[in-house]
Amino acid sequence: MNRFLGLKSTGLRLALIILSSQVYLNLEGQFFLNWFKPKGTPAPRMDIYHVAPPHWYIGFDEPELQIILHAENADLFEIQMQDYPNVEFVSKVNSANRHVCYINLKLNKSTQPGTLIFTATPISSTQRYAKPFSFKYELKPRANALPPKITSQDITYLIFPDRFANGDESNDNADVQFHEKVNRKELKYRHGGDIQGIIEKLDYLQDLGATTLWLNPVQTNDQDKESFHGYAMTDHYEIDPRLGGNSAYLNLSTELQKRKMKLVMDIVPNHVGNNHWMYQFYDTGWFNFRDTFLQTNFRANTTMDPYASSSEKLINTDGAFVMTMPDLNQKNPQMAKYLDQMYLWWVEYARLSGYRVDTYPYVDADYMNHLCEILEKYYPGFVIYGETWVENTATQVAFTKNNIKGFEKNKLPGVTDFVLCWAMQSAGNKNYGWLEGLNKVYQILGEDYLYEDPNKNLTFLDNHDLSRIYSVLNQDFNAWKRSQMLLFTLRGMPCIYYGTEILMSGTTEKSDAYVRFDFPGGWKNDPVNKFKSTGRTSQENEAFNYIRTLARYRNSNSVFLNGKTTQFAGKDDTYCYFRYNDKSTIFCVYNQKKEANRVDMRRFKERTQGFSKMKNVLTGEVIEIPKYSLDLAPEASYLFELIK
Numbered sequence: 001m002n003r004f005l006g007l008k009s010t011g012l013r014l015a016l017i018i019l020s021s022q023v024y025l026n027l028e029g030q031f032f033l034n035w036f037k038p039k040g041t042p043a044p045r046m047d048i049y050h051v052a053p054p055h056w057y058i059g060f061d062e063p064e065l066q067i068i069l070h071a072e073n074a075d076l077f078e079i080q081m082q083d084y085p086n087v088e089f090v091s092k093v094n095s096a097n098r099h100v101c102y103i104n105l106k107l108n109k110s111t112q113p114g115t116l117i118f119t120a121t122p123i124s125s126t127q128r129y130a131k132p133f134s135f136k137y138e139l140k141p142r143a144n145a146l147p148p149k150i151t152s153q154d155i156t157y158l159i160f161p162d163r164f165a166n167g168d169e170s171n172d173n174a175d176v177q178f179h180e181k182v183n184r185k186e187l188k189y190r191h192g193g194d195i196q197g198i199i200e201k202l203d204y205l206q207d208l209g210a211t212t213l214w215l216n217p218v219q220t221n222d223q224d225k226e227s228f229h230g231y232a233m234t235d236h237y238e239i240d241p242r243l244g245g246n247s248a249y250l251n252l253s254t255e256l257q258k259r260k261m262k263l264v265m266d267i268v269p270n271h272v273g274n275n276h277w278m279y280q281f282y283d284t285g286w287f288n289f290r291d292t293f294l295q296t297n298f299r300a301n302t303t304m305d306p307y308a309s310s311s312e313k314l315i316n317t318d319g320a321f322v323m324t325m326p327d328l329n330q331k332n333p334q335m336a337k338y339l340d341q342m343y344l345w346w347v348e349y350a351r352l353s354g355y356r357v358d359t360y361p362y363v364d365a366d367y368m369n370h371l372c373e374i375l376e377k378y379y380p381g382f383v384i385y386g387e388t389w390v391e392n393t394a395t396q397v398a399f400t401k402n403n404i405k406g407f408e409k410n411k412l413p414g415v416t417d418f419v420l421c422w423a424m425q426s427a428g429n430k431n432y433g434w435l436e437g438l439n440k441v442y443q444i445l446g447e448d449y450l451y452e453d454p455n456k457n458l459t460f461l462d463n464h465d466l467s468r469i470y471s472v473l474n475q476d477f478n479a480w481k482r483s484q485m486l487l488f489t490l491r492g493m494p495c496i497y498y499g500t501e502i503l504m505s506g507t508t509e510k511s512d513a514y515v516r517f518d519f520p521g522g523w524k525n526d527p528v529n530k531f532k533s534t535g536r537t538s539q540e541n542e543a544f545n546y547i548r549t550l551a552r553y554r555n556s557n558s559v560f561l562n563g564k565t566t567q568f569a570g571k572d573d574t575y576c577y578f579r580y581n582d583k584s585t586i587f588c589v590y591n592q593k594k595e596a597n598r599v600d601m602r603r604f605k606e607r608t609q610g611f612s613k614m615k616n617v618l619t620g621e622v623i624e625i626p627k628y629s630l631d632l633a634p635e636a637s638y639l640f641e642l643i644k
Helices: 197-199 202-208 245-258 312-320 334-348 365-378 393-398 418-429 440-446 477-489 539-558 601-608
Strands: 015-019 023-024 048-052 056-058 064-071 077-081 086-096 100-107 113-122 134-141 155-158 212-215 233-239 261-267 353-359 385-388 415-418 459-461 493-497 562-572 575-582 583-590 597-600 613-614 623-624 628-631 638-643
Touching: 048 134, 048 233, 048 334, 056 334, 056 418, 064 212, 064 334, 077 100, 086 365, 197 202, 202 539, 212 353, 212 393, 233 245, 233 261, 233 334, 245 261, 245 334, 261 575, 334 365, 365 385, 385 393, 385 493, 393 418, 415 459, 418 440, 418 459, 418 477, 440 562, 440 575, 477 583, 575 597, 575 601, 583 601, 583 628
Parallel strands: 056 134, 155 212, 155 493, 212 261, 261 353, 353 385, 385 415, 459 493
Antiparallel strands: 015 023, 023 048, 048 064, 064 100, 077 113, 086 100, 113 134, 562 575, 575 583, 583 638, 597 628, 613 623, 613 638
16 A cells, blocks of 8 residues: 555556545656656656545534645645535645645535545646546435443443454554564564454453443554554554454444444544654644654643643643654644544544543643534534543543533543542552552542542553553452452443453553553464463453453443442441442442451441342342441452342
8 A cells, every 4th residue: 555655656547546544546647847857767656645534424513624635746736626516615725735735615404425526637837747637525424323322331341452362364464654563572563463353352352241342542553663552643544454454443343333332442632653644744733843852741730730831831732742753733723623523534434432532631622622522512422531641639620521610611521530540559559548548449539529420430440551450459369359349339431451351460660561461362373262261260260250240230230320329438447338329229348457357337327228138249148237247358348239
């Protein structure tokens, strides 16, 4: 697939080729002006390298459609559109880069699906050197139904695609500009996991209780090294061919819909890879500090700090993460329009149910509020959670819809809840204290009044950037179970990282690559297959069954959808809370002490009144509600359902 200038080709008749989501045109005849071409050099081919969006969906209220055309010497052509009912050709605007232009159209509510035909004619002074050409552009109808909604009953399973399963070995070394061949011996090389591998494991995931898949970025990362992680995109509209391309992604979406499962896309509005075509052929204003590298200060709190200097706020949002990830300027109107259209396009194209927004605090806040508004307008209830890697509740809440005076303009529904993550980790690896251990969870939940709706937060114990929870807890299985019980019974939308259910370990001490090991059994020649119970140890099977029980219970109990919470302050190494609605009441009890312990049941009378028995959800045992105290095993976790 040729996507860069200067590639040789013999003269061919006009041919329209659609590969994945890209449009390419081959033209016969000479295109470069004579003084650009050394004497005797064969005439180069002319390509349309990108048309963005590659097609459009009618039915949005915004009438303006901006098509970005990336073609050799695009500024030397006049572009016209054949008459089409209810579509107005407004203008062709050249950019500061002669290879990029904007085609501006106006649609209205009467516009019907069909195909637009554009003709490009060389301006008079270049007719000797350039030949006219034409191309088609499709307008498609929007889907009749909205994508399925994610709720707080859903269980999200986070997959690092390159490391989960290899279902199609033929795409391992698929054609890209920078060939980074599969090498499973090196942690920072590609390993060959792909979307087909995920499709083949959907039975496993559904059996586990997962209802939603979040994949780390799947768009093309045509970078010369470390392209496996996905966060340095080089084409926003193309799924990486090494993962299977757009067709595989659509197949995954279709298979999930059949199972009533949902799909979340990981989006990166903050930056791109430095091999992105828009960075190589850029217009003025598309990037922050395009010609001078300035790194962000990673000070997310400057966004809301009343005392922050203007310069430090600017460095936070406009500085680049690293030199290979240049920073997009969302304040630029053409870039903002490009992002708007792209994120609407993907929801329609792949029937997405949500977006996880990478590095949310480093993107222009006004733009992100705008994006959240338009997504909510067209897809009410669409899940959006922004990555806010911060240390305290006030900073985290301020990015969301909240109850804080002065931050009413913020529209982000929820965040990846790092603050609760740290608290749940503390419940497993810190000694019990007034503000530590299990009491840390009590403290953090007590700050939920700041959110408009804390149930919109994605909750988790680890992810692709953090040490795995089993390692964080020093492979203490009781602490691991305690943490999982918290995750699956508290408010929010719980998410587990692939391999958590089989006690995968790894820390980021040396590199974050050490938390991205291959799932054993995802490759044909793996010596063990932990997707099967026969390939797992007895403890791994216990862990798998523990998560499956909790996941299925959450899926089926409406208390996690619309229930309320009452928590009681930690006392004597214990922590207790209730989740309840008109149909169900559950009682969660934790003992952090290494010895047997007990809780005074008289403390909980306001929630247990009217009930006589309680069922242990994990064991099925039914007991009378103790009148005075409940005995607890050492370092134990309990989930009871109250019975009248």
